[in-house]
Amino acid sequence: MKLHVHFIPYEEITAPVAVVIDVLRATSSIAVALASGVEKIYIAGDLSEAAVFKKLHPKAYLAGERNSVKIKGFDFGNSPLEFLKLKKGSELILTTSNGTTAIKKSMQSERLFTASFLNAGIVVNKILELGEDTQLICAGSDGHPSLEDTLCAGYIVNEVSHVSELTDAAKIALNLYLRNSERIEQVLSQVSSHGTRLVSIGFEKDVAFCAKINVFNVLPTLVDGALTKGE
Numbered sequence: 001m002k003l004h005v006h007f008i009p010y011e012e013i014t015a016p017v018a019v020v021i022d023v024l025r026a027t028s029s030i031a032v033a034l035a036s037g038v039e040k041i042y043i044a045g046d047l048s049e050a051a052v053f054k055k056l057h058p059k060a061y062l063a064g065e066r067n068s069v070k071i072k073g074f075d076f077g078n079s080p081l082e083f084l085k086l087k088k089g090s091e092l093i094l095t096t097s098n099g100t101t102a103i104k105k106s107m108q109s110e111r112l113f114t115a116s117f118l119n120a121g122i123v124v125n126k127i128l129e130l131g132e133d134t135q136l137i138c139a140g141s142d143g144h145p146s147l148e149d150t151l152c153a154g155y156i157v158n159e160v161s162h163v164s165e166l167t168d169a170a171k172i173a174l175n176l177y178l179r180n181s182e183r184i185e186q187v188l189s190q191v192s193s194h195g196t197r198l199v200s201i202g203f204e205k206d207v208a209f210c211a212k213i214n215v216f217n218v219l220p221t222l223v224d225g226a227l228t229k230g231e
Contacts, residue, residue, distance in 0.1 A: 008145055031220060157170050
């Protein structure tokens with residue numbers, strides 16, 4: 001099994017197994033929403049696609065952000081803590097600055113999952129179970145690599161490295177994780193550019209929450225174009 005890390009989703013990605021990571025905050029919020037009982041999450045690349053989904057699924061909540069701020073007229077922003085309030089059985093339409101773009105670019109993969117620190121353990125278990133070549137796709141921030149996504153990718157690499165052939169990019173992510181494994185929250189809140197910006201505009205609780213490891217045993221899985229709670 002070969003393991004590769006994309007530091008940004010710079011192209012359409014087709015892989016036997018694709019895992020999209022946007023720690024701050026899309027894939028963390030996805031894990032929380034599904035763990036809270038949301039049935040489906042429709043991924044919109046932009047506001048126009050979100051509007052199309054809303055017409056098709058009028059009862060679904062609109063959620064998303066631009067420049068880290070809730071989109072005007074939407075029901076929710078992109079805060080994982082806010083997503084704890086979602087009703088069981090509800091549906092969600094999500095569009096964000098970076099995470100949903102990375103998911104859209106990876107949808108042609110044979111299997112697609114999303115990961116964050118909050119649910120990394122079950123993602124690791126699935127990668128080991130499948131035993132297929134896997135690409136970890138970091139959403140990054142505004143077209144640039146991000147510390148938090150690469151750090152989470154490194155955590156996953158560390159957990160599966162004993163049965164994997166690692167590309168150089170995977171080794172870079174692994175090295176970053178091994179050097180910072182004891183200070184993940186500090187890296188997210190005080191070192192990461194995106195993390196420090198979120199803290200500066202009042203989302204420090206989100207950042208601290210997103211640094212927690214293996215809080216939820218939920219595997220967001222792409223099924224028929226929407227993310228659902230995997231087995």
